[in-house]
Amino acid sequence: MRRILVTGGAGFIGSNFVHHALGASDAAVTVLDKLTYAASRESLDGGGDRVELVVGDVADQPLVEKLVAEHDAVVHFAAESHNDNSLSEPGPFIQTNLVGTFCVLEACRKHDVRLHHISTDEVYGDLELDDPARFTETTAYNPSSPYSAAKAGSDHLVRAWVRSFGVRATISNCSNNYGPWQHIEKFIPRQITNVLDGDRPKVYGSGANVRDWIHVADHSSAVWEILQRGRIGETYLIGADGERDNLDVVRQILTALGRASDDYDLVTDRAGHDLRYAIDATKLQTELGWQPAYRDFARGLAQTIDWYRAHESWWRPHKAAVEAGYAAKGQA
Numbered sequence: 001m002r003r004i005l006v007t008g009g010a011g012f013i014g015s016n017f018v019h020h021a022l023g024a025s026d027a028a029v030t031v032l033d034k035l036t037y038a039a040s041r042e043s044l045d046g047g048g049d050r051v052e053l054v055v056g057d058v059a060d061q062p063l064v065e066k067l068v069a070e071h072d073a074v075v076h077f078a079a080e081s082h083n084d085n086s087l088s089e090p091g092p093f094i095q096t097n098l099v100g101t102f103c104v105l106e107a108c109r110k111h112d113v114r115l116h117h118i119s120t121d122e123v124y125g126d127l128e129l130d131d132p133a134r135f136t137e138t139t140a141y142n143p144s145s146p147y148s149a150a151k152a153g154s155d156h157l158v159r160a161w162v163r164s165f166g167v168r169a170t171i172s173n174c175s176n177n178y179g180p181w182q183h184i185e186k187f188i189p190r191q192i193t194n195v196l197d198g199d200r201p202k203v204y205g206s207g208a209n210v211r212d213w214i215h216v217a218d219h220s221s222a223v224w225e226i227l228q229r230g231r232i233g234e235t236y237l238i239g240a241d242g243e244r245d246n247l248d249v250v251r252q253i254l255t256a257l258g259r260a261s262d263d264y265d266l267v268t269d270r271a272g273h274d275l276r277y278a279i280d281a282t283k284l285q286t287e288l289g290w291q292p293a294y295r296d297f298a299r300g301l302a303q304t305i306d307w308y309r310a311h312e313s314w315w316r317p318h319k320a321a322v323e324a325g326y327a328a329k330g331q332a
């Protein structure tokens with residue numbers, strides 16, 4: 001693969017993947033990104049002349065067809081990604097996550113280009129706290145929010161295009177990512193920046209909800225393996241055995257920053273809030289030999305806190321508006 005097209009490559013995970021691909025190969029990377037509020041050009045700094053940014057919409061069929069025709073593979077990250085936003089304004093989630101994926105699929109079909117589709121564990125709905133089961137590749141789809149329903153729909157489109165048209169695609173469903181360049185609307189960076197500002201973390205409901213945290217670098221290495229060696233038509237779940245409830249995460253952030261571990265606020269819960277996600281990544285590990293590099297959540301979290309401390313100029317301009325948005329919903 002000499003030329004890789006990365007949709008959504010100026011976002012949190014996409015940009016991390018771009019840097020991973022540059023380090024793991026001598027491929028040239030084109031990023032197709034609409035540069036929504038969630039994107040940042042700076043996240044692509046250091047890529048040099050092997051990275052080209054095309055500012056455009058993944059739902060722009062002629063543009064996507066032109067770009068796909070010029071590449072050997074597409075890795076499709078572009079999406080509206082925040083559950084809370086999907087509850088207040090679902091329209092963009094349908095347009096980008098469903099129509100955008102349709103456009104990518106049609107272009108890959110027409111030009112017979114390899115596709116890897118990035119999805120989420122949220123398509124499976126949620127688990128009880130004491131359920132011994134974890135999600136696997138055969139778990140039934142049961143999405144809860146407009147975001148996860150649109151992602152589930154996009155996965156179905158990919159499978160249909162594989163089966164009906166022979167598109168050479170793989171899918172991965174990953175658990176919750178954390179690390180550098182994550183937008184401060186999301187849980188971990190929101191709480192880190194609250195504490196750095198001397199404010200209190202804001203925890204939805206009782207804080208008992210469990211997420212299965214994985215460092216973004218491990219998501220990227222797994223996607224790279226699947227792109228190189230994954231079997232066409234297959235789905236791979238990506239996770240790193242990182243289950244933690246939200247209160248545990250907030251207490252770790254508070255403690256790491258020298259504050260009392262109970263110095264947080266419980267705020268209005270998210271509508272339809274999924275209780276627990278948990279990934280069984282056995283297939284990825286046994287079939288492709290993938291293993292995460294970050295096994296120590298405390299270490300990954302400490303590095304992430306340091307990163308947000310060092311990159312205040314990146315997040316500061318957006319902090320007040322993000323918090324005002326949460327305040328309007330009783331979540332600040």
Ligand code: NAD
Binds near residue numbers: 118
């Ligand atoms: P993000 O919101 O940080 O980045 C999304 C990127 O897509 C942004 O750069 C944005 O500008 C771009 N984009 C949005 N609409 C677009 C459009 N119409 N055309 C072109 N570009 C557009 O999201 P993220 O957290 O990096 O997530 C990336 C992908 O990974 C998504 O598909 C998401 O569903 C999936 N995923 C995320 C997580 C997580 O924990 N964040 C976990 C599993 C899967």
Ligand code: TDX
Binds near residue numbers: 188190
């Ligand atoms: O301020 C907050 N307080 C809080 O308690 C925020 C923003 C979130 N939460 C809770 C909700 C969740 O239980 O923290 C947990 C994580 O919330 P998010 O960061 O919004 O992530 P989540 O809804 O779990 O979805 C994430 O993981 C799966 C990504 O945003 C998705 O793109 C991905 O598919």
